[in-house]
Amino acid sequence: MKFKSIKGTKDILPDESHLWQSVEQHIRSVMETYNYKEIRTSVFEETSLFARSIGELTDIVGKEMYSFIDRSGDSLTLKPEMTAAVIRSYIQHNLGKKQPLTKVYYLSPAFRQERPQAGRLRQFHQFGAEAIGGSNPEIDAEIISLSAAIYKKFGITEFEVRINSVGCQKCREEYKFILKSFLSAIANKLSTESQRKIDTNPMRVLDSKDENDKQLTIGAPLIKDYLCDECRIHFEKLQSLLQIAGVDYVVDGRIVRGLDYYTKTAYEIISNELGSQDALTGGGRYDLLVSELGGKPTPSVGFAAGMERLIMILKKRNKLNVTAPHPKLFIAAMDDKSRNRVFQEIFKLRNQGISCETDLLNRSLKAQMREADRQQADYVIVIGENEINSNRVSMKAMRTGIQQEISLDELPNYLTGN
């Protein structure tokens, strides 16, 4: 085979595309219930936008971005996540001037050059939302509730919302200092991975998957015990609001998100049905990002979720009772002489918005019937000399096999009446 899809990319084939459409439609409907409006940004941006927002030292920026130099010498990057692009757009178009709080959602492909595995692709699809312009914990609660509501909309209830506060610049620095000294004391017993992180990103040591590391860090200081008053009050208020909103959650003091820009609230939605990549959703508050990217200081919250991971669960749980679109009517031609008349009827019906199909390959009547069955057409009529002369056709309901004779002129009414 000469050409193949790029490693880590997947074609969504005609058999499956309607399933994606249906999932997307459900997501949109929940987003709109919460009064978020869609934003679409281009798939690529200036490389420096992501470097600045996500953080130079993160894995995403350090080794996973699809970056390239275009013909004018600019460095561009296929977006590895959506928030940076949304914020860039928010600032560029002065959306904050039109209203104090901007609520947007998106559905978009994203790109990261990682080794593919279950629930991880190089081109993947995210949906998510951002509420830009407010610092109230009510907004954090709304974002978390919204993301959980989407899974509930699909009948998925087996997931866990884990929340944490990662503090602000002030209290996080103090905490990191304390944490580092705790970790340094046990450094020689930690895994080499974790040892490396003590200086660069000590909070990540706490969510190491290494069993030994887990044991060693059981008594480690957690940031929730070192929050400043403002962050602590915000976190407590968020929890009471989640209770009011009816969102079940657990506090997990070890959550650290992989993107540098989070402040205060950080949260994840985890499923135990996904394999190793178990995060359905990740999100949190990023009060410093807008100003970091050149806008006015604008506190914001958001989340991003993986489409493929959602669909994995839906498939596993058999929650995808979506029916593929199928033609209402199939018109078979008795013989070649009748084909022009068949086409005439087909186009007439299609012009009236009725989905119908006919044989385009000059096949036998039997083959045409088989095709109609395969296409799951609701009805079939056969047009031949008799029908052309009498202007009457036998309408066969394929599910029941019952035939009913009607006039050709009644066809549109008959079909739309059903």
Add this chain to the structure above:
RNA sequence: GUGACCAUAGUUCAGUUGGUUAGAACGCCAGGUUGUGGCCCUGGAGGUCGAGGGUUCGAGUCCCUCUGGUCACCCCA
């Protein structure tokens, strides 16, 4: 980037210690007499056995390299 396992029709898979024309199921196509699908029956098409090297009289089967897939690590959606 690291590791493990895998790669045979459109799909899911068989393929004996290396030995003639590489099989099955499903799917696809055509028939089973007069103008009607599904079930059933019969027949047919379809494979450079992932690619390239090597060992051998002989390789789908053994060895090497590459590519791709799957899963895990890392990290994340």
